[in-house]
Amino acid sequence: MTNTSAKLALGTWAWGDTPDGQVFGNHLTTADLRPVVQTAMAAGFTLWDTAYAYGAGASEDKLGELLQDYPRDDYQLSTKFTPQMAAGDSDHEVADMLAGSLQRLHTDYIDIYWIHNPADVEKWTPQLIPLVQSGKIKRIGVSNHNLEQIKRADEILGEAGLHISAVQNHFSLLYRSSEKAGIIDYCKQHGLTFFGYMVLEQGLLTGRYNVDNPLPAGSMRANIYNAVLPQVAALTAGLTAIGEKQGASAAEVATAYALAKGVTPIVGVTKAKYMASETKALSLKLSATDISRLEELAAAANVNTKGSWEAPMA
Structure with a gap:
């Protein structure tokens, strides 16, 4: 089995959608998703990104059930502590939410555990320290943090001899705020993995x-x-045209663009037939001319896709 996890992660946000398809417009069952997991694992895509926030545990439940078919060492799990969903009545809120995630995911450790947003860096970051020390968390990540908040979180962890190893922010052709704010360059300089959702x-x-x-x-x-x-x-016409030169789709080119920028894409997967696209995206080579053309078209679109939950990065 070829291990492609280091270059691309699989996102399960849509797996937590409600029965009425509130967010993505579809409701997926474990039966729907089993072929996705089987195809992904066979193709070497073994890093799975989820969160308690995705359907209040629904995404974790489905992922945990489906991955029971595989040895724990064969895949990596990435999930998150979301401050806004903390119960608010405990001195161990991060540990409490992690405990629920561990139960739903049928595991005793998480490979990458994230603070989902910087609601209170000073309050939440220190609570990760004992969880790493106990082995329940292997790596620490921060999501939706700006550069100052990333540095501050790392300072707090550094007092215990720990460090952030990954950053996860919104990144696409239409939303390059983390690049413009210097976050991607910072990650490259400090050996951090920058995941783009x-x-x-x-x-x-x-x-x-x-x-x-x-x-x-x-x-x-x-x-x-x-x-x-x-x-x-x-x-999208430009993405399609560039893709046609290499027998690729617009989606594959958009993913390859993120890869070319030094981003590890988190690609949402809902159907097994799309897994071949992830393999194709990893093999695409975009020229400097291709990249410039796509960025020109994206700028001309003049669309702001910043999520309602996101603060500006700069």
Whole structure:
């Protein structure tokens, strides 16, 4: 089995969608998702990213059930502490949320555990220290943190001889704030892995959606993205045109763009048939001309895809 986990992670945000498809417009069962896990694991994609926040544990439940078919050493788990979902009545909120995640994921340790957002760096970061020391967490990550907050979290951990090993922020052709704020360069300089989520903007950059074929009605992503489909038409056409030269899709080119920027993409997976695209994206080589062209088209689209939960990076 070829191990491709170091270059790309699989996201399970959509796995926690409600039965009415509130966020993504679909509701997936473990039966729906079993072929996804089987195909991914066979292809060497073994790093799975989830969070308690994805459906209040629903995503973790499904992932944990499906991965029981495999030895624990064959895959890596990435999940998160979300401050806004803490109960608020304990001195060990991070440990308490982690305990629930461990139970749902059927494991006694998490490979990368994240503080999901910087609601209170001073309060939450120190609570990670005993969890690393006990072996329940192997690596520490911070998500949606700006550069100052990343550095401060690392200082706090450094007092115990620990360090952040990964950063996870929104990154795509349409949203490059972490690059512009110097966060990606900082990660490269300090040996941190920069994971980018929403590299395909929840499907907007796959080329599958347009004015005549919009995103699923009634979903949160449709409410956000359908209005800007005309603005991104030239960009998706550009992604498609570049892909055609290498027998690749628009989605594969958008993922390859993130890779070319030194980003480890977290790509949401809901169907087994799309796993081949992740393998293809890893093999694509974009020229400097390709990258410049895509960035020009993205800038011309003039679309701000910053999430409502995100603070500006700079």
